[in-house]
Amino acid sequence: MYCTVVDIRGDYAFVKYDDTGVVSEVAIALLPAYIDIGDRLKFEEYEFIRV
Numbered sequence: 001m002y003c004t005v006v007d008i009r010g011d012y013a014f015v016k017y018d019d020t021g022v023v024s025e026v027a028i029a030l031l032p033a034y035i036d037i038g039d040r041l042k043f044e045e046y047e048f049i050r051v
Contacts, residue, residue, distance in 0.1 A: 001043045002051065005035055015041065 006023060007014040013031055016023045028035065032050045035041075040051040 003041050003043060005031075005037050005039045005041065008035070008037060 002018045003015040004018070005013050006016045008028070011028050012025050013028055013035060014023050015026055026048070031041070031048050035050075041048045042051050043049075
């Protein structure tokens with residue numbers, strides 16, 4: 001499942017999933033290091049991977 005980081009607020013990032021359009025709040029600790037707005041991610045096997 002692919003998503004895009006749309007906002008970062010404190011310890012949380014908001015990601016928008018491509019297939020559903022849903023925006024979810026995700027703890028920064030669960031994301032790859034040095035994540036930034038606009039980065040594309042893939043959620044696979046309960047892990048976020050930078051694409």
